[in-house]
């Protein structure tokens with residue numbers, strides 16, 4: 001019957017529509033679930049990084065010592081010392097090779113050598129098609145740990161997260177209770193919200209705890225062709241209370257808000273590339289030596 005033919009044709013058409021709609025919908029849902037699943041796994045994996053509550057004693061002891069000893073007085077002395085001493089002259093690749101002999105006691109997340117960490121960071125940035133200057137920032141960002149060979153007092157004045165000295169220690173710093181042993185916590189000026197600083201004076205005018213970030217920034221600011229963003233990535237990459245936890249905004253100016261975006265963009269490459277597969281340093285060396293030649297003089301003062 002025409003009607004039933006029409007009906008069945010309609011039904012078929014309807015079925016077909018339903019079917020194709022349904023397929024689309026299922027595919028979409030599957031796509032979402034698939035994305036969500038991998039996003040979920042990634043988030044779960046990310047949560048396992050920087051887990052300081054469950055960190056080993058080596059890490060906890062490191063921060064106890066660092067938070068006790070990074071005083072304003074020490075930081076002034078470290079800067080005077082930096083300016084008044086020559087530590088050595090070498091090229092950037094040589095420095096990378098030299099760094100490889102060191103172990104970072106503050107890091108709960110990697111047992112890899114320093115050269116591998118630097119190359120993994122740079123490779124992750126390169127894989128994402130980011131500019132050469134950012135790959136170079138990744139390649140060199142931890143070179144300041146060479147301070148360990150240049151007469152640092154220990155690990156506590158080289159590695160670990162950084163924070164502001166000269167004003168109240170932020171409770172956004174990991175293990176904030178350990179600052180009870182720092183004499184600056186009881187200083188009538190250094191223990192106040194602004195301490196020695198003016199509101200929104202800018203991070204350029206603030207003293208960050210001395211370590212590999214601050215040291216390398218000072219070495220490279222006049223001895224490289226890196227843009228401002230790369231230098232900021234180097235200088236602030238360990239400043240987690242600021243770039244991750246949002247602390248110290250009362251000291252920041254417009255420039256800091258701008259460079260914060262660069263530092264935040266850099267952070268995942270530094271942190272999460274630690275779980276990437278192993279790299280072959282020898283195979284990568286020619287490419288990175290080429291980049292080094294573009295951004296640095298052949299020999300630098302360290």
Ligand SMILES: O[C@H]1[C@H](O)[C@@H](O)[C@H](O)[C@@H](O)[C@H]1O
Pocket residue numbers: 104106107108142159160161162237238239
């Ligand atoms: O333990 C790590 C390590 O020392 C990194 O090099 C530094 O950038 C991080 O901020 C710190 O938490």
Ligand SMILES: [Fe+2]
Pocket residue numbers: 141142212237238
């Ligand atoms: Fe670092």
Ligand SMILES: [Fe+2]
Pocket residue numbers: 117141142270
């Ligand atoms: Fe790093």
